[in-house]
Amino acid sequence: MTTDLFEKFQSTINDYNKLPVGELNPFTVRMDEVISPTEAIINGRKTILAGTNNYMGMTYNEECLKAAEEALRSFGTGTTGSRVLNGTYNGHKVLEETLKDFYDADYAIVFSTGYQANLGVIATLAGPKDYVVIDSDSHASIYDGCAMGNATVVRFTHNDPENLEKRLARIRKKDQDAGILVVIEGVYSMLGDQAPIKELATAAKNHGAYVLVDEAHSIGVFGKTGRGVAQEQGVEHLVDFTVGTFSKSVGTVGGYCVSNHPQFEALRLVCRPYVFTASLPPSVVASANKALELIKDSNLRVKLLENSKRLNKGLADAGFNMGTTGESPIAAIIIDEKFTAVEYWQNMMVEGVYVNLAVPPATPNNLSLMRCSLSAAHTFEQIDYMLERFIKVGKKLGVLT
């Protein structure tokens, strides 16, 4: 008998088959209508969206819609080509100029997704004789960038500068000349905790390593002009490469990397996830460009963090075991049992609140979470509604006593 290629997935399939079919299945949610950045019709029910990473509520911004519509009519539905062939339109260059201005950086490259930005930059920059040193709680796109590249991959304990220092010293002891890229995230998406960039980057610099910071969950949210955690912490001068996404605060899809390295543009020639994929559609590029302009001078991040504090504080006061404190736009309740978490999620859907069910291995420390991502577009009324429903379900399931 030859091997069934799907045999290796059998335990995953068995676990999945324990879940109900239909509206109570957390992996088959269908948005039938989207009303606004914070509301949709799901299973015929008006539902508050509390887990969409739509931090600034940009998806229905009038100026972004208008820019997208104009580009759609002028430049069509898609580019049908790579950035290095027929897929670079005026809009893509304008967007890269906007990014350079946004970050006050010398160079910017736009990718088709944030995932591809990490994949491409990490896999390409760190070659066969180099090292990539990553945080243990890194996003899948960072792990996959490592797997795709040919560098030696080393992992340090989450947000632990001493642990990083120790690992860098070991690498240097063995190879004084090796190129080293240290990869961290500004905000870690599951529990919303920030990297201590100064301490981590200082350890990197002490050993002659480059620093890449992924600001996917922090662009728009942190820093005086929304550049992210490095700006918030005043340590942008220690960062060599900033990666990010347009799929959260910017309200559309796409990824980018900015840098001051004088040879940075060479990536356009050698980075396969940049070269061998079609470029972003013109309408997406136009809305991203407009959203970046708006985010820069916006006070939406103040409203966003107020919203997050309100939900986090309300949940903590109600007695939930919280994984977050309200310092980021994430509110995560720790649920002891994975199957209780599934049940919790199902009850919240029936109550008209969509949150993320987050379970291992997507979560750190084997945690099961009810994860909310707040938006500046949420009203206090919506947040109080979420809170009330969380408490109601918590009492019903015995999570709250």
Add this chain to the structure above:
Amino acid sequence: MTQSTTEIFDQISELMAPFNTKSIEIKPDTSFATDLELDSLSVMDMLAAIEDHFDITVPLNILPDLETVGQVAEAVKNILDE
């Protein structure tokens, strides 16, 4: 000082304790996935403990080749002997 694979294996067995939640007997052919039921993240955490104990770098790249405790002991010996 060169250590034998057996000596290394004994030290690794001790380092395994926090990951051996089912308290099974650790043998060279004990597998991480099947016997210890560890996911890949736990295996990486365990390797971190091994790195610090032996003061070596165990690249994540060799992870796919490490299915048993004996293979880890073998890999650590190779790194120490480099």
